[in-house]
Amino acid sequence: MRSVFKVVENRLESEWTHTIFFDEEIESRPGQFMMVWLPRLGEKPFTLSYPNAVTVKKAGAFTEKLAAVKPGDEIGLRGPLGQGYPPLKKPALIGGGVGIAELRLLALASEAPSFVLGGRTADEILFYEEFRELGPVHVATEDGALGHKGLVTELLPVEADSYAVCGPERMMAACLPKLPAERTYFAVERYMKCAVGLCGQCTCSGWRVCTDGPIFPATTVAQMDDFGKRRRSKSGKWEKV
Amino acid sequence: MIPLPEIEPPLINASGILSYPEVFAAFESAGACLGGYVTKSVGPREKPGNENPVVVYPPEGAVLNSLALPTQSAEDWERDLEEIKLKNAKLIVSVYGGDSREFAGVTRRMSRFGDAIEVNLGCPNKEPGEQTIMESIGQNPALSAEVIERVRDETDKPVIAKLSPNSDYLAVADSCMSAGADALGCGNTLGPGLAVDIQSRAAILAGTTGGISGPALKPINLRMTYEAYARFGCPIVAYGGIETWEDAVEYILAGASVLGIGTAFMRKSTHEAAALTRDIWEGVQEYLGGEPMSALIGAAHRPADGGGSDA
Ligand SMILES: Cc1cc2nc3c(=O)[nH]c(=O)nc-3n(C[C@H](O)[C@H](O)[C@H](O)COP(=O)(O)OP(=O)(O)OC[C@H]3O[C@@H](n4cnc5c(N)ncnc54)[C@H](O)[C@@H]3O)c2cc1C
Ligand SMILES: Cc1cc2nc3c(=O)[nH]c(=O)nc-3n(C[C@H](O)[C@H](O)[C@H](O)COP(=O)(O)O)c2cc1C
Ligand code: FES
Numbered sequence: 009m010r011s012v013f014k015v016v017e018n019r020l021e022s023e024w025t026h027t028i029f030f031d032e033e034i035e036s037r038p039g040q041f042m043m044v045w046l047p048r049l050g051e052k053p054f055t056l057s058y059p060n061a062v063t064v065k066k067a068g069a070f071t072e073k074l075a076a077v078k079p080g081d082e083i084g085l086r087g088p089l090g091q092g093y094p095p096l097k098k099p100a101l102i103g104g105g106v107g108i109a110e111l112r113l114l115a116l117a118s119e120a121p122s123f124v125l126g127g128r129t130a131d132e133i134l135f136y137e138e139f140r141e142l143g144p145v146h147v148a149t150e151d152g153a154l155g156h157k158g159l160v161t162e163l164l165p166v167e168a169d170s171y172a173v174c175g176p177e178r179m180m181a182a183c184l185p186k187l188p189a190e191r192t193y194f195a196v197e198r199y200m201k202c203a204v205g206l207c208g209q210c211t212c213s214g215w216r217v218c219t220d221g222p223i224f225p226a227t228t229v230a231q232m233d234d235f236g237k238r239r240r241s242k243s244g245k246w247e248k249v
Numbered sequence: 250m251i252p253l254p255e256i257e258p259p260l261i262n263a264s265g266i267l268s269y270p271e272v273f274a275a276f277e278s279a280g281a282c283l284g285g286y287v288t289k290s291v292g293p294r295e296k297p298g299n300e301n302p303v304v305v306y307p308p309e310g311a312v313l314n315s316l317a318l319p320t321q322s323a324e325d326w327e328r329d330l331e332e333i334k335l336k337n338a339k340l341i342v343s344v345y346g347g348d349s350r351e352f353a354g355v356t357r358r359m360s361r362f363g364d365a366i367e368v369n370l371g372c373p374n375k376e377p378g379e380q381t382i383m384e385s386i387g388q389n390p391a392l393s394a395e396v397i398e399r400v401r402d403e404t405d406k407p408v409i410a411k412l413s414p415n416s417d418y419l420a421v422a423d424s425c426m427s428a429g430a431d432a433l434g435c436g437n438t439l440g441p442g443l444a445v446d447i448q449s450r451a452a453i454l455a456g457t458t459g460g461i462s463g464p465a466l467k468p469i470n471l472r473m474t475y476e477a478y479a480r481f482g483c484p485i486v487a488y489g490g491i492e493t494w495e496d497a498v499e500y501i502l503a504g505a506s507v508l509g510i511g512t513a514f515m516r517k518s519t520h521e522a523a524a525l526t527r528d529i530w531e532g533v534q535e536y537l538g539g540e541p542m543s544a545l546i547g548a549a550h551r552p553a554d555g556g557g558s559d560a
Contacts, residue, residue, distance in 0.1 A: 043301075051302040084453075202314070204306070206304065206511070211272050213271055214271035214272050214278075219518050241297075
């Protein structure tokens with residue numbers, strides 16, 4: 009596979025979020041990720057939100073630069089990497105922040121999905137209109153601008169055959185006790201270096217997120233003492249999540 | 250000489266692969282057939298290493314990495330290793346520093362945790378503006394000897410001098426053995442090499458160059474193992490492109506008594522990696538057909554030169 013792609017569109021999704029489309033579709037399983045390389049600037053993991061796009065929330069130096077690419081610019085892609093979701097029946101997709109975008113391909117691949125989405129404000133509920141065409145959408149916003157005023161966890165539990173949760177780690181940790189472990193999947197995030205299982209940087213209680221995950225069954229996540237608590241920084245030193 | 254601890258089976262990970270104690274514990278729980286684990290090289294003070302990309306794998310069987318020795322401080326490593334939960338496997342602590350004093354300082358803190366200390370003399374990677382260990386120490390027999398001497402003073406555990414293939418490694422090994430090393434590590438990554446992207450016209454690795462590991466490295470480190478065994482007949486921990494039981498047997502015949510696996514874990518889940526270690530060890534055992542492994546260590550030297558047989 010070719011490793012450098014041309015950007016064809018940079019679509020503004022919200023004040024902080026951009027979807028970057030490139031000139032070729034990538035075959036992947038929902039939940040797998042790509043290492044996105046900006047030549048001379050860096051490389052970080054992102055989940056495909058379309059077969060030919062990633063959705064990026066500006067959070068720091070690298071994502072600021074990625075969100076600023078223009079049509080014609082070149083970006084490198086390495087992947088798809090990691091373990092995606094197994095096929096899910098009637099899943100409730102529970103998303104927070106940019107994690108909502110990371111659930112989009114799973115939503116399209118699933119039969120009869122429903123949605124439980126949270127954000128600080130209405131602007132952060134990405135793909136709201138599109139998801140409403142796929143199934144029922146429950147929303148919580150911290151400022152009450154859309155749906156329930158409060159946190160997404162306050163909408164749980166909901167009825168579904170299976171559950172997929174993707175969002176900030178503390179939100180996911182709050183969801184863990186509220187969902188049936190044997191039918192629930194979490195998307196775990198860690199800083200990555202090699203992204204292919206060699207360096208150990210992305211460990212969450214010994215599971216290497218880049219190759220054992222990023223999608224883990226909740227039964228595994230329940231055994232991860234570090235989940236929601238601590239992670240290794242670039243040097244390997246522990247820091248709080 | 251202090252004998253190496255009994256590493257049973259004699260398979261370990263390579264330093265910088267898996268790296269952290271909780272990952273070792275996960276491998277052990279998954280039934281990995283590794284008799285020992287080597288830590289990421291522990292340095293004297295916190296250092297993040299190079300920016301991404303730090304790994305590139307052109308399709309030719311060569312993997313380039315430019316991690317450049319990220320490390321938490323030796324104090325933080327102490328706290329980490331106090332938590333370690335290995336049931337049976339031995340622990341080898343890999344150490345590095347910028348000079349012999351730093352190597353000694355790290356060894357002083359790490360000695361009580363390790364069943365052996367591996368001294369990294371050969372990492373060819375650097376952050377911009379740094380000199381590599383390989384350049385500043387590992388290519389210089391006198392400086393390498395000074396490092397080993399000072400490490401020797403700080404630990405009563407067996408000391409493994411891990412060599413660089415990009416050096417006059419027999420000369421370096423000679424001075425390390427005289428300075429008190431108990432075993433040789435053959436060896437670190439090769440090069441460093443370069444990968445260029447023709448579309449963006451940029452060097453891919455943020456550190457520009459990266460040490461070469463994987464199948465492309467195997468013939469080089471196999472030769473190092475062979476020559477080091479012929480010269481010193483000492484225990485050898487071999488690293489470089491070991492992916493199958495056949496690779497492992499080749500290294501044993503060349504003179505290795507412990508086999509390290511690194512790049513072969515690439516893209517493997519913990520269960521797949523554990524299965525790979527079992528396949529390798531089962532294949533080696535079948536090849537041995539009941540003979541003890543010790544009978545075959547260095548067998549490729551016989552009968553012509555009989556290297557190492559008097560050790
Ligand atoms: C498998 C995977 C898939 C991902 N998919 C997406 C995606 O689709 N879209 C997207 O926008 N981002 C995604 N991310 C996150 C992305 O890779 C970046 O880490 C993130 O966007 C911040 O990048 P930055 O360099 O701009 O910010 P940084 O400068 O790294 O940090 C900005 C903020 O992020 C926090 N942070 C630092 N390290 C971590 C960490 N290990 N985990 C969580 N937070 C941390 C910092 O505290 C800081 O507040 C994914 C991460 C993983 C592991
Ligand atoms: C990503 C990566 C990180 C490494 N880090 C270290 C390290 O910290 N210390 C060290 O002595 N060797 C390090 N090495 C070298 C390996 O321990 C090993 O000697 C080499 O990779 C050859 O084995 P392999 O071909 O099986 O990978 C590293 C290698 C890789 C690929
Ligand atoms: S990032 Fe290197 S092991 Fe996952």
